Amino acid sequence: MFSSLKIRNYRLFFVGQVVSNTGTWMQRIAQDWLVLSLTGSSAAVGITTALQFLPMLLFGLYGGVLVDRLPKRPALLVTQTAMALTGLALAALTLTGQVQVWHVYVAAFAVGLATVVDNPARQSFVSEMVGPGQLQNAVSLNSANFQSARLVGPAVAGLLITGVGTGWAFLFNGLSFVAPVAGLLLMRSRELHAVQRAPRGKGQLREGLRYVAGRPDLIWPIVLVGFIGTFGFNFPVWLTAFADDVYHAGAGGYSLFNTLMAVGSLVGALLAARRGTARLRVLVAGAAAFGTLEVVAALAPSYWLFAVLMVPIGICGLTVNVTANTAVQMATDPAMRGRVMALFMMVFVGGTPLGAPVVGWITDAYGPRIGFVLGGVVSAASAVTIGLLLARAGGLRLAVAWRRGHPHVRFVPRERREDLAPAA
Template sequence: MSTGSGSDSVPGPQTPHETAPGASPEATGRGAPPSAPAAPRKGMFSSLRVRNYRLFATGQVVSNTGTWMQRIAQDWLVLSLTGSSAAVGITTALQFLPMLLFGLYGGVLTDRFPKRKLLLVTQSAMGGTGLALAALTLSGSVQVWHVYLIAFLLGLVTVVDNPSRQAFVVEMVGKEDLRNAVSLNSANFQSARLIGPAVAGALITAFGSGWAFLLNGLSFAAPIAGLLMMRTAELHKVDRVPRSKGQLREGLRYVSGRPELIWTIVLVGFIGTFGFNFPIWLTAFTYHVYHQGPGTYALFNSLMAAGSLVGALLAARRSSSRLRLLVGAAVLFGALEMAAALAPSFWIFAVLLAPIGVVGLTINVTANSSVQLATDPLMRGRVMALFMMVFVGGTPLGAPLVGWITDSFGPRIGFLSGGLVSLLAAVLIGLILARVGGLRLRIDLRRGHRHVAFVPRAALPPDDAEPTASSGKPVTVA
């Protein structure tokens, strides 16, 4: 199963993609100085020029399709066995609980061992979990505790697979193409999300969930073959961290001293914990609000996937990942979720899923690439493990709570609460990042002026800091 996409203490010259603690224009949200040359715009698919990355991407699109088939089939199987949205939430929580408990250890292993070899092991194990669930389901002996157990085992493998796969991207394409490759990884995942749910819906309706699990297990042969066919001499060399004591604490200290990392991780933690519980909400809306079957659930996932694919391709064209974009996308994401929760009809709800997909993917790619590019290579595995632990590992905390709210108060209240938490977290952390970066929120109501903008504190004359809305002057909020 795949999901969307480093610290050397040796000083060196900074590139536009490298971040000095507390000083990066990218990290603070300010633009580059006027004299700095603009980052050259690359093609949308520039990373695919690298042979090793092409092999990786080809294998991933096959296994990602299988992953989405299994995800739809698993959610629907649990709902069919129990009739409970909370049970779907428990399954999701068990799958991501190992990331919360052991995520940092996965980062240590990623920094210590060759990532390609780690991925060969983890991808093989993930294929095995799909085949085991297929055998139980096709034999007619599957029970809900079987699904819980396999979800937990899959989560254990993901503890190592996720940071290894994230950190391996830079070894294939180098730093210059990293942002593009992260975006294309997300596009890859979302393309499979368009195909997988549709195939899963047809298979479940015609034959049951077991065949979706079987095809997912077999799909991991593709990424394994791609990893074996790579030319190791063409990989970018990254020094491995020798075994020593205190490596977990070292990673935590590194992140805690860098506001551009810690607050980005905190923001995606809130959104991952409370805003990304779509298996719970979409199954509940399908089953309890609209009284439809697995085909409609697959349709909802495909609509979100279409939006996410558009978001990924737009991200692939960007030459930078500003934190102001991350915060703005998070605010919009929460607002769209709240709007969908209150949608008065089936088709309004369905149409809103596409922009939710666009904005959610923008959050994922912007946060991922910002964190990777702001981190030194020898720390990248541990930092990305912490990123994924917070982003994905928060689900065991949020999913049962969101599932309980959804069961107790209805799908609309459950969805609304997730959007509200995401919106409030984005606003609060945006204000914190603005203060850390020496920025102020400027509200200018005059005609022909930009009404809302973050500007450096020094750029404001003293009288502009006074609230003078009645006189038409700008209002500045620290």
Template sequence: MSNTGTWMQRIAQDWLVLSLTGSAAAVGITVAMQFLPMLLFGLYGGVIADRYPKRRILLITQTFMGLTGLALAALTLGGVVEVWHVYVLAFLAGLATVVDNPARQVFVSELVGPDQLRNAVSLNAANFQTARLVGPAVAGILISAVGSGWAFLLNGLSFIAPITGLLMMRMSELYPVERAPRGKGQLREGLKYVAGRPELVWPIVLVFFIGTFGFNFPIWLTAYVDDVFHGDAGLYGVLNSLLAAGSLAGALFAAKRGVSLLRVTVGAALAFGLLEVVTAMAPTLWLFAVLLVPTGMFGLLFNVTANSNVQLRTDEAMRGRVMSLFMMVFVGGTPLGGPVVGWVTDTYGARIGFVVCGLVAAAAATAVALVLARSGGVRIRLDLRRGQKHVRLVPREEYAPAV
């Protein structure tokens, strides 16, 4: 329920800013303000998540985020909202997510235990994407019928659901996780821990590029609806729902198969970037809409497998700090990429902005694949003959000259 409300607010917030300013760059600034706190303070959120009980943290953060939604609803329904109000409230909500994100990610392991963690991460993503499927459609109807303010109000009220759920949990049935003791140098300790493990470093590097450039859909979709297809808020909601439908399929596939191999993560990132390029060039609305589905599927498959890869390869006492770094580079890169992508989109058009970001994502995936192959003592071998496996990893010795 709360995730549905959150997606309603995101759609209504983007459309409200576009209505107030007429600028895709302003939408990019809004997205940047929402994720800037993660870039500035994200690692400290991980220290807090490792040190204090996650359930208590979540009760505080969920309550605060609900209040920001109600404040934006009051301003909008009162007819006094200005774009700077949206910027400020987006920044305040972002402050709460600094602590909420790593605590929520790590709390999954306390709910199900280590044996079910991979499946739980995938189902958690499926839950999120189901809300992403419903929320934009409902938001589009509400915006068209009664305005953005009611979407903000419903989002604020939706936080009653997770707060109630957290209060009703039977604490004796949770799986205890070792908490880090209070001490100096814990932030530096977390960074040193990640730096010494290539299996953590390279997925996080890839997450940075995909998160900074590849996931700026609010900017592109508002620009496509407004400038390319000349639609309204209802079309914007439909396109977001189609993107979410593909994302849900990707999450359910990951949950069913339990995939967490690094090569699946890299392959999904490459497919995601290439699909963005193809989707950007779609000449008609119906083809653009159809291509959003596989784009969302591979984007979410990348996200889920990267998340589970990092969590499963991290010690329990360090998991909060590692996941805060993961979330910091994933969503914290948006303040860097959002305004740039918005400027490119405003200056050169929606198609060019979308294509450039897809190419960056594909190039990053290719570069990380080559680095991982080299560090693993293998090379990527192409074989275009009929009946052969066209792409496979082989030991580097196979390329040694015959003696």
């Protein structure tokens, strides 16, 4: 489960990300709650989320082209430092009582700009640290890292917000970037797996898009995570609304929902680390279960039932994320990985600016339950549709058989016409 941590460079990267990811989750919780406190609007929380992910939607592909051209470690040093400065600036404004909602909007957009390069650089840098043999394990441990921070960060943020205010959460996040920057500086360059960088030239963006378009094993997983990222992962909008309007649980309830979802996500990440390969059928099944569980949670009659359902939602959501990420990375040529992962992150993360304001408006207009149901229905329907398309592309068909009075559904190879012809 933890085999890639034997590699020194990856171990330094992993430890730095533990600290930084904890700060990132603290800032996310504090940012959402600050906006809700300043405006009283779920739509405003959606706008904040949209601004943070809008740069990925607008410039994500260009970020991938840059990452394929640039050395990954220096690029990460720049992006991590930029995000640290943004957190410190927001902390100063909040602690001095000068913060306004437009300050949060600007900070969210600035973090989004840094993420345009940071995300594909971090994704593709993993293979340079561990090599192809440990890529599956390292990608899964990265997700476990992120989700363990998600487990700790919201809990600490909830205590800080209720105890001393949101500004201290922003300050911790700004200072947390010292750890990954130090880890990057301490790495041994000679132990990295060298990847030939793409030369500067015209048409590299179109080349990346053509590469993905000609590969069903790449394009359909990316389309699936696009639907789920746009409509199914708007938890800042839904969970703030459920905590504030439905269950009247305040910041503590919002923190609890995020913490329980993180427990499930951490379990899902560790299960993925044990899994030998990233199978597309696991991706489709996880996506369908994720959407179905969102619908069930939206209709939950009690606070504690809703809270408990965050755990399996976290498991399924993380299964979708890790399986899609690993499958796409392992199927991609190293020279194209920056552009392909930029497209992956642009679709998965960058779809949120399109979905968050719409989901926020629906939540404000029709209530949190309707907004949550919508996200679940779209996620489940997209999983079923794309699962059938992937099966068709792989020469499979759906077969239903009855065994001991119960239906068993599975995909089997499609019979070819010549197999059906009578023997001469």
